[in-house]
Amino acid sequence: MSTYFESYLTVGAFVALGAVLVLVMLGVAAVLRPSKPKMTxxxxxxxxxxxxxxxxxxxxxxxxxxxxxxxxxDVEAVFVFPWAIAAEELGMFGLIAIILFTLTLVEGLVYAAxxxxxxxx
Amino acid sequence: xxxVEWLALGIKVLGAFGLLLLATLLNVWVERKVLAxxxxxxxxxxxxxxxxxxxxxxxxxxxFKESIMPRKAEVGMYLLAPFLAxxxxxLIFVNIPWGGSFHIGETEVVLQGADLDxxxxxxLAMSSIAVYAVVLAxxxxxxxxxxxxxxxxxxxxxxxxxxxxxxxxxxxxFTATQGDGGTLSLYEIVQRQSGTWADVHPIVGWVPRxxxxxxxxxxxxxxTAAVAETNRAPFDLVEAEQELVGxxxxxxxxxxxxxxxxxxxxxxxxxxxxxxxxFLGGWLGPTWEGTLPAFISGALPTVWxxxxxxxIFFIFIWIRATLPRLRYDQLMSLGWKRLIPGALGxxxxxxxxxxxxQFGAPWG
Numbered sequence: 463m464s465t466y467f468e469s470y471l472t473v474g475a476f477v478a479l480g481a482v483l484v485l486v487m488l489g490v491a492a493v494l495r496p497s498k499p500k501m502t503x504x505x506x507x508x509x510x511x512x513x514x515x516x517x518x519x520x521x522x523x524x525x526x527x528x529x530x531x532x533x534x535x536d537v538e539a540v541f542v543f544p545w546a547i548a549a550e551e552l553g554m555f556g557l558i559a560i561i562l563f564t565l566t567l568v569e570g571l572v573y574a575a576x577x578x579x580x581x582x583x
Numbered sequence: 584x585x586x587v588e589w590l591a592l593g594i595k596v597l598g599a600f601g602l603l604l605l606a607t608l609l610n611v612w613v614e615r616k617v618l619a620x621x622x623x624x625x626x627x628x629x630x631x632x633x634x635x636x637x638x639x640x641x642x643x644x645x646x647f648k649e650s651i652m653p654r655k656a657e658v659g660m661y662l663l664a665p666f667l668a669x670x671x672x673x674l675i676f677v678n679i680p681w682g683g684s685f686h687i688g689e690t691e692v693v694l695q696g697a698d699l700d701x702x703x704x705x706x707l708a709m710s711s712i713a714v715y716a717v718v719l720a721x722x723x724x725x726x727x728x729x730x731x732x733x734x735x736x737x738x739x740x741x742x743x744x745x746x747x748x749x750x751x752x753x754x755x756x757f758t759a760t761q762g763d764g765g766t767l768s769l770y771e772i773v774q775r776q777s778g779t780w781a782d783v784h785p786i787v788g789w790v791p792r793x794x795x796x797x798x799x800x801x802x803x804x805x806x807t808a809a810v811a812e813t814n815r816a817p818f819d820l821v822e823a824e825q826e827l828v829g830x831x832x833x834x835x836x837x838x839x840x841x842x843x844x845x846x847x848x849x850x851x852x853x854x855x856x857x858x859x860x861x862f863l864g865g866w867l868g869p870t871w872e873g874t875l876p877a878f879i880s881g882a883l884p885t886v887w888x889x890x891x892x893x894x895i896f897f898i899f900i901w902i903r904a905t906l907p908r909l910r911y912d913q914l915m916s917l918g919w920k921r922l923i924p925g926a927l928g929x930x931x932x933x934x935x936x937x938x939x940x941q942f943g944a945p946w947g
């Protein structure tokens with residue numbers, strides 16, 4: 463077997479061990495713990511008083527905008543990492559290209575800031 | 584694979600796993616003790632000498648607690664979330680080299696779970712998956728406060744994840760110029776931090792060649808973002824008690840809650856270990872091979888690794904004891920207006936400086 467698959471075998475073993483650990487701990491707890499279900503216990507917790515309304519609540523739309531912004535910079539990281547590894551071979555051309563690319567994205571961030579998207583009110 | 588190779592694999596996997604669990608058990612106690620000391624209290628004292636068994640006692644208690652599932656919960660996701668929290672937390676550590684190498688017969692055993700070529704990217708991916716646990720736990724509880732906690736957690740985690748990723752690019756770039764071509768393998772990154780700065784100037788001949796010195800800005804940005812990524816104070820808005828009851832795990836009780844707790848502390852340890860590996864030279868350190876008995880100099884790299892990791896872990900606790908919690912708008916503006924532009928600026932600056940050193944001035 464190549465070392466490539468061997469290292470991923472270790473990763474697989476880690477996934478299995480982690481899952482087994484959780485299973486064993488939850489399993490042991492399931493045997494040991496008391497179980498006296500009651501309707502009031504299954505109510506959701508709202509500091510002790512009876513819950514009001516449904517379990518859903520409206521969330522601020524701004525979270526979504528931050529999600530979109532995050533997408534831009536995460537995708538940028540995907541492009542920049544390969545450049546960082548091969549920076550020497552790509553030379554000056556690669557550096558200038560990546561600086562232009564970065565500036566384009568920064569412009570997007572500045573635009574978002576100017577639009578007031580980053581302001582949390 | 585031969586028997587020895589299987590043995591080596593077993594040592595790697597069980598060693599890393601055992602180290603992680605043991606460290607987690609200890610870390611909860613360490614944190615409580617250090618916090619107590621900083622606040623002029625005694626901290627846990629009853630269970631075991633100096634309360635060192637406190638975590639074990641707390642864990643045992645949780646085994647005997649009833650696990651209540653809310654009536655409106657989405658059962659599948661609700662039960663899956665603890666797994667999603669714990670498994671990626673362990674997987675971050677699988678990449679980190681936690682000691683030198685030794686030989687069993689002919690086979691070389693490197694004390695590292697797996698030396699993946701994509702090491703650093705794998706770690707970033709795993710810390711992204713860990714976010715899902717928080718979101719799904721909050722959403723599937725079918726309750727208001729966990730939902731709000733979960734949504735908050737997503738926005739916070741993705742904001743600071745971008746900062747983490749961008750600050751690491753300049754480290755990778757710097758590492759690429761330190762040896763033969765670029766690499767993402769953490770073993771290789773540690774190797775390239777060996778030696779001292781003697782070639783720069785004899786005065787700094789005793790200073791180790793750690794990445795923290797040339798990449799100090801990346802270190803500061805990474806550490807700040809790592810504190811936010813692990814939802815630690817002052818960035819613990821995810822579980823701000825005063826506003827959100829308990830955050831995303833409000834509706835989890837008993838052992839299921841303990842799983843989130845475990846994942847949190849495993850994450851903190853892994854992040855400290857990652858910081859030590861990337862910026863403080865990981866397991867590198869004097870081993871005095873030949874002078875000391877072989878088994879001591881063989882174990883010393885692990886000791887250096889743990890000392891550096893706990894130094895970072897101490898900073899995590901120190902920050903928690905010192906700073907009050909941020910407001911949500913402050914948190915977001917710190918992430919988007921300071922850390923991300925800072926990381927980008929630092930990347931461009933590093934790129935320019937390294938390019939001048941490698942290729943000379945473009946007008947020359």
